[in-house]
Amino acid sequence: MSVAGSSTLRRLAPFAGLALVILVFAVLTGAPEQYLSIPNLRIVLAQTVIVAIGAVGMTMIIVSGGIDLSVGSTIALTSVATALTIDRSGSPAFAIALAILLGAAVGAVNGLVITTLRVVPFIATLGMLGVARGVAKWAAGEMTVAAPETWINELAVTFPSQAWMVVAPGVWITIVLAVAASLALQRTVFGRHVFAIGSNEVAARACGIAVTRMKVAIYALAGSAFGLAGVMQMSRLRQGDPTVAAGAELDIIAAVVIGGGSLSGGQGSILGAMIGALIMAFLRNGCQQVGWPNYIQEIIIGAIIVIAVALESRARARN
Amino acid sequence: MTIFSLRGVRKRFGVTTALDGVDLDITPGEVLAIIGENGAGKSTLLNVMAGALAPDQGTVSLGTADVAYIRQELSLFPHLTVAENILMGREPSRFGVIDRAAAAARTRALLDEFGRPEISPDDIVGQLSPATRQVVEICRALAANARLILMDEPTSSLERADVVRLFASIRKVCARGIAVVYVSHFLEEIREIAAQALVLRDGRSVWSGSLDEIADEVLIRHMIGRPVEAVFGDAQPRTRGEVVLAVQSLANATFELHRGEILGIAGLVGSGRTELLRALFGLDAVGHGEVIIRAERLTAQRLSPIDVIQRGLGYLSEDRRVEGLFPHLSVRENLTMTRLDGRDIGAWIERLRIKAGDIEDSVVTLSGGNQQKVLIARLLHQGAEILLLDQPTRGIDVGTKAEIYDLIRALAAEGKAIVMVSSYLPEVFGVCDHLAVMNRGGLSAVRPIDAWTPDSVLEAAIGGGSVAA
Secondary structure, eight states: OHHHHHHHHHHHHHHHHHHHHHHHHHHHTSOHHHHTSHHHHHHHHHHHHHHHHHHHHHHHHHHTTOOOTTHHHHHHHHHHHHHHHHHHHOOHHHHHHHHHHHHHHHHHHHHHHHHHSOOOHHHHHHHHHHHHHHHHHHHHTTSOEEOOOOTHHHHTOSSOSSGGGOSOHHHHHHHHHHHHHHHHHHHBHHHHHHHHHHHOHHHHHHTTOOHHHHHHHHHHHHHHHHHHHHHHHHHHHTEEOTTTTTTHHHHHHHHHHHTTOOTTSSOOOHHHHHHHHHHHHHHHHHHHHHTOOHHHHHHHHHHHHHHHHHHHHHHHHHO | OOSEEEEEEEEEETTEEEEEEEEEEEOTTOEEEEEOOTTSSHHHHHHHHHTSSOOSEEEEEOTTOOEEEEOSSOSSOTTSBHHHHHTTTOOOEETTEEOHHHHHHHHHHHHHHTTOTTSOTTSBGGGSOHHHHHHHHHHHHHHTTOSEEEEESTTTTOOHHHHHHHHHHHHHHHHTTOEEEEEOSOHHHHHHHOSEEEEEETTEEEEEEEGGGOOHHHHHHHHHSSOGGGGTOOOOOOOOOOEEEEEEEETTEEEEEETTOEEEEEEOTTSSHHHHHHHHTTSSOOSSOEEEETTEEEEGGGOOHHHHHHTTEEEEOSOHHHHTOOTTSBHHHHHTSSSOOOTTHHHHHHHTTOOOSOTTSBGGGSOHHHHHHHHHHHHHHTTOSEEEEESTTTTOOHHHHHHHHHHHHHHHHTTOEEEEEOSOHHHHHHHOSEEEEEETTEEBOOEEGGGOOHHHHHHHHHSOSTTBO
């Protein structure tokens, strides 16, 4: 009983954190009606899209006991690929499909290096961080890639041109993706095996789970999410930029961890990661509204990551 | 009728021969015990039976049997629920979506059928007791329709009450015609649960048959290849020297330890024996009490590992894997961790007869008994004069046990003072010359070993505390 109670409490902790952040900044800005206004919420949500989509993929990887440091570079690479493809083919749909496939391919390579070459995920994806960034710059000719105006540019805008959408199409896409991924993790055999591998890889093997194949699939699936995040990145900038999203991996990992993900695997949830992404977006936005400089934001976000994990490990120790 | 048999199975790893011709037959519903020293090839044999290792030679007839292997501690998913663990790899599903109602019903049915309805399918496995976790493992084997279950030292982390429950579980499994292969060091336990046994020595099956027809001494002789009297050896004459350690009201214990003395501390698991040694070594803070180490008075607050090491104490943890070894480091690095001067460690290797291919090899390549010897060598290398040994022969084969007993006695004869916590009465009576008994955190008076009998030790361990000093 008490176990169930405390684990429910732990699940609610990220929500409480989000509420606290919103409350504190609503007061600090001195203009809660402005901070919580629909236009400002649209801004926050539109800013969250890229980190949130990345966090969907990263949650799967972290739950399985892995890590992917190459997200930022993958986003840059796929944003360049999107811009180049629109420019060459004129087909936005084709460009999106290609970006997602490219992201999946990058992830599959990570997965293969980790499983067949037995390189630990941290190192394998650290390598990919450099390789993907380099390829992005090479493909873009070390410049930003201009793309003709298409509906892709509408995906991640702050204020959608169709008023009935309320928020940017990208936000709706993120929500659908998050719900789908959450169901996949919680309700399917695939998801169960992702948790199993992260909880005890040796036992997973002994239970007849194809660990190698699963890992490649997990990194590839997450990579396809990173590819979609690259499309959103291109949409926001309206061009492909090979230098964009440097350091995004840290925000994305932080979102997963603030949301209850454990870097030792076996724990984490998509919902938690989404809340984690929102906490950071509200913080950034709040700091801007209060007029605090960038470095203050960085200090606060850094402190919050540590506090969130410290609280989590205290709760675990009490169990 | 056999459901599983091995014929002439051989397996080599590099230059070492792990299995050198093993024959074995298993019939439905039987419990077959596999006995042997560490390094006799038991784990390799289980891995071959489970299909995790392919033998170099010989035949493995699986018959119709599906084999489930319950390893010592590795085979559960601590973050997941009981139901998720039991059905892992065979979840009822439709188009990849788990049928949660069916999964819960299946788990419920298995637990009820097994007579453990109090376990909830939704409990998180990492929060269950070790005994309950083993029930989960057994139910997983049942869910997989295993015909043969392999158990590798299932009781090594269990208390007696849980051992009784485990044995009840095993009998239930066997009543369904499922066979169990049971590996353990404890002969008493083996006789309780198994009718048939197979003794392995140096990778060979040296004896197999009915346990009713063989005495312990003969069984041990088969295991170690020499008579059982040699296990405790002959006591060398020792003289009791001056007091080197006096403990006063520390963790409810007061006693004196003399040079040349082996002081045993008996008691139940959980009675506070380990806590006493840890407090003495400064690993856990205790509020009050004091310790006099070789005429130097230290209050409880002043005890810390670095201070007591400098004053000549050495501590051997009961859990060598977690609290003793540095698994990534070499034998040499492990041995010299408390005194980095690496000269003449060859002498320790020789004196303790540590079987290591190369002292630069990782310490985990050694057998359990040899790892334990490395940890004892660490204490000697650091120059410890007062040794606190917590269950020094735990999980170690009989042959190495005998060597460790010899070593402990030889060290005492050289003038070292030794405190040995032990749960195994024959070893307490065979090795110690003084004994005190721990009971619910309180230590009895120290008496010469001749003043105790196994009955009086047991009484002091479980009695109402009237024996506390």
